[in-house]
Amino acid sequence: QVQLVQSGAEVKKAGSSVKVSCKASGGTFSSYAISWVRQAPGQGLEWMGGIIPIFGAPNYAQNFQGRVTITTDESTSTAYLELSSLRSEDTAVYYCARGTAAGMTPFEYWGQGTLVTVSS
Amino acid sequence: QSVLTQPPSVSGAPGQRVTISCTGSSSNIGAHYDVHWYQQLPGTAPKLLIYGYNNRPSGVPDRFSGSKSGTSASLAITGLQAEDEADYYCQSYDSSLSGSIFGGGTKLTVL
Numbered sequence: 001q002v003q004l005v006q007s008g009a010e011v012k013k014a015g016s017s018v019k020v021s022c023k024a025s026g027g028t029f030s031s032y033a034i035s036w037v038r039q040a041p042g043q044g045l046e047w048m049g050g051i052i053p054i055f056g057a058p059n060y061a062q063n064f065q066g067r068v069t070i071t072t073d074e075s076t077s078t079a080y081l082e083l084s085s086l087r088s089e090d091t092a093v094y095y096c097a098r099g100t101a102a103g104m105t106p107f108e109y110w111g112q113g114t115l116v117t118v119s120s
Numbered sequence: 121q122s123v124l125t126q127p128p129s130v131s132g133a134p135g136q137r138v139t140i141s142c143t144g145s146s147s148n149i150g151a152h153y154d155v156h157w158y159q160q161l162p163g164t165a166p167k168l169l170i171y172g173y174n175n176r177p178s179g180v181p182d183r184f185s186g187s188k189s190g191t192s193a194s195l196a197i198t199g200l201q202a203e204d205e206a207d208y209y210c211q212s213y214d215s216s217l218s219g220s221i222f223g224g225g226t227k228l229t230v231l
Contacts, residue, residue, distance in 0.1 A: 035220065037166075037222075044122065044209065044222060044223070044224045044225040045158075045160075045166065045209050045211075045222040045225070046222065047211075047219060047220040047221065047222060049219070050220070059218070059219060060219075061217070061219045061220075062217055062218075062219070095165055095166075097166075100171075102172075104220065105154070105156060105171075105211060105213070105220055106154070106156035106168050106171040106172070106211065107156075107158070107166070107168060107211075108168055108171075108177065110165040110166060110167070111165065112165060113165055
């Protein structure tokens with residue numbers, strides 16, 4: 001079955017960047033959209049952006065334009081999220097999620113989450 | 121402030137029926153974009169519960185159902201059970217934002 005395994009927790013300084021990975025297994029990586037969703041402590045879910053590997057062009061949420069980069073490596077079935085100019089408000093659990101054959105959503109499979117802590 | 125509005129909390133006794141609303145606008149639910157629902161148990165990743173109006177992934181009991189009318193959608197849970205206690209989120213697409221959006225989430229408490 002499909003599994004998304006994310007990289008481990010990160011502690012970063014404000015102003016720096018973080019790169020989180022999401023390795024997929026058990027499916028055709030290139031054809032399915034991968035999105036990134038974050039959840040600040042005690043808060044709700046926030047979509048950051050997504051990409052369909054076979055097309056390559058990411059779509060970013062307006063709130064993150066200019067600070068977020070989503071890429072994929074089809075050779076390793078891995079998606080990446082890079083967030084720059086980190087601030088304390090970026091402290092959150094970051095999830096990758098896979099869409100279905102029908103489109104970017106719904107998010108049928110989720111990674112286990114990666115906690116990113118931003119300290120000043 | 122989320123584009124999709126959900127009540128912060130709902131509650132019900134075991135065996136009862138509860139509904140969770142998700143109110144949007146003409147640029148998302150009202151524009152006939154699909155609405156999906158997720159269940160998030162404490163400390164875990166969200167799980168897809170309902171997709172595309174009222175479809176359930178394999179393994180989701182038929183106690184869960186979705187509906188939509190105008191610019192709103194609802195999740196109904198019948199025969200409430202203790203293990204249903206979780207946070208629930210609606211999701212859709214917004215044409216003004218050109219991206220996916222979530223509701224603020226609703227905490228369900230089973231009394």
